[in-house]
Amino acid sequence: MGPSAASPPFGEHHEELRESVGRFVEKEIVPHTDEWEEAREFPGDLFTRCGELGFLGLKFPAEYGGQGGDHLDDAVWVEELSRRGASGGVAAGLNAHSSIAMPPVFEFGDEWQRQRWVVPGIRGEKVGALGITEPGAGSDVASIRTMATKVEGGWVVNGSKTFITNGVRADFLVCACRTTEEGGHGGISFLVLESDMPGYEVTGKLEKLGWHSSDTGELAFEDVEVPETHLLGEENGGFALIMSNFAWERLLMAIGAVGAMDHLIEKAITYTKERHAFGRPVADFQATRHRLAEMATTAAASRTLTVDTLRRFHEGEDVTREVSMAKLFTQRALVEIADDTVQLFGGWGYMREYQVERALRDARLGPIGGGTDEIMKEIIGKTMGL
Ligand SMILES: Cc1cc2nc3c(=O)[nH]c(=O)nc-3n(C[C@H](O)[C@H](O)[C@H](O)COP(=O)(O)OP(=O)(O)OC[C@H]3O[C@@H](n4cnc5c(N)ncnc54)[C@H](O)[C@@H]3O)c2cc1C
Structure with a gap:
């Protein structure tokens, strides 16, 4: 491991x-x-x-x-x-x-x-924070409504973003905006907004199932004047930025999940060797050993898929399909491994003390954030000609 x-x-x-x-x-x-x-x-x-x-x-x-x-x-x-x-x-x-x-x-x-x-x-x-998601547009990135209207020397931005990690404290927001009336794939641009610009407001800090120590912000923009020097890349070329960013974000999520799996399995092994039931360590029960063996197998498969994808990404290959597979597989797998760990800890797994209940709550975001499982399956399906 x-x-x-x-x-x-x-x-x-x-x-x-x-x-x-x-x-x-x-x-x-x-x-x-x-x-x-x-x-x-x-x-x-x-x-x-x-x-x-x-x-x-x-x-x-x-x-x-x-x-x-x-x-x-x-x-x-x-x-x-x-x-x-x-x-x-x-x-x-x-x-x-x-x-x-x-x-x-x-x-x-x-x-x-x-x-x-x-x-x-x-x-x-x-x-910094990345601002793509809006109250009305998550998976369907192309339908964002935050509008940047061209004016002399820059843009005026109106709209809102939600679920933005670091959104409350960010000094700068790499923000996806519509820069044509139609929006869509050819009408999105990235502008860097700064939190002290007049009209930029943090409207909320969201309460969540997990990830409690990260601030997740809701933002509103009212006539925010953004100079033209704040345009990232090509005007109306924002989709390329979204796609290049998603590949790395998803791969990182897979890598983080692989690390978390190792952490939980080590914890589960230590605990079940120390905890006694019916006069012997819980690790002595065949059911425990089999559960741990399955967890370790899932973790190894996750690691192999993820590290191989990372290596190919690093060598410059187009790994859109493999990144989607690694994200899909590892995020669900981590939820299962965290749930198994809670089970192996019994009642103590449900308590705060060992931090495994937190791990389970934290893991649940994986199949949603950075592109849901369903979207990963759509991408994988397309690469299969489906
Ligand atoms: C804690 C947290 C932190 C986040 N941080 C950020 C951040 O920093 N920046 C940012 O921009 N975003 C962030 N997000 C947003 C995240 O990326 C979105 O939640 C995610 O992309 C899903 O969008 P949605 O929530 O609008 O769900 P929706 O798109 O509304 O999806 C609802 C359901 O419909 C399904 N669905 C949608 N489309 C299809 C389809 N074509 N086929 C089949 N099923 C479909 C989805 O899979 C899902 O099950 C964060 C979210 C959370 C919860």
């Missing part, structure tokens, strides 16, 4: 990174889990701390303050966050910033935009 030492596509330096992320998570994140879950957010200085340690800039070039690595370094960071026991909420908040909001600014942005959002973002001094 777990990532085997430096097996491809990972090299020796990834093992060192695993260790340093692991030490950080166990010492500076895990001990605060309950407090941050109750507060419904983690402290803002966790971003600057992660920035100081270089974790927010792993895949960005050194000239921007990054570590000069690539997707594989980011994958190690995401996997170790969950493998060492960070809550889904903490992982979601940190990654929505460093792995979901910043990459399109870097990839599609010009030098001024990189300096304005990526450089302070890598230091954790500015926090």
Whole structure:
């Protein structure tokens, strides 16, 4: 179980990174889990701390303050966050910033935009969020209604977004807007909105089943004036950005799930060896051993599919189908493994103490967020000519 030492596509330096992320998570994140879950957010200085340690800039070039690595370094960071026991909420908040909001600014942005959002973002001094979903448009991304109307020198934005991770505290929002009356695939553009722009309002912080320590915001825009320098990439070319971002976001979700599976299985093994029933350790019952064996098999299959997809993604292959498969398979699998873990813990699994009830609640977002299971199946079906 777990990532085997430096097996491809990972090299020796990834093992060192695993260790340093692991030490950080166990010492500076895990001990605060309950407090941050109750507060419904983690402290803002966790971003600057992660920035100081270089974790927010792993895949960005050194000239921007990054570590000069690539997707594989980011994958190690995401996997170790969950493998060492960070809550889904903490992982979601940190990654929505460093792995979901910043990459399109870097990839599609010009030098001024990189300096304005990526450089302070890598230091954790500015926090980013990605704003696509709206009250009336989730899976059907092309039907978003937030409208950016062209005016002299820029746009005026009106509309709203919901379910935005980091939405309450974000300094900048990478925001999908309609830039033609018709909207749709050829009429969406990305504008970077800043939270201190007049007319930009955080209208709500949502209560959720899981991910309690991440803030999930509702936003409203009323005549927000956005200068033309805030357009990311091509006008009306926003769909390309959405698609390129989704591939990485979904792959990261699969990687995070693989890490979380290892964490839960280790916990379940330890607990069932220590807990006694009918005069012997619970792990001695055949039913327990078989359940653990099935969990480990599912985790291994998840890891193999995910790491192989990551390797091919890293080599530049089009892995749209495999990413969708990895996302589909791992997110459901993690819900099942978390549920199995709760079962193995018995009543204690239902209590807060061992954090497995939280893991189950956190896992439930996987088959919904970043594209639902049903949408993954649609994509996979299309690649099969269906
Ligand atoms: C905690 C949390 C954090 C999030 N963070 C962000 C964020 O940071 N930024 C952001 O932009 N979004 C974010 N999201 C939104 C998330 O990506 C959407 O919830 C997701 O894409 C699903 O959209 P929806 O909720 O509108 O569901 P809907 O699209 O309304 O779907 C409802 C049901 O219909 C099904 N369905 C829809 N279309 C089809 C179809 N063609 N075929 C079959 N079934 C279909 C769905 O699978 C689902 O079962 C977040 C969501 C949550 C809950």
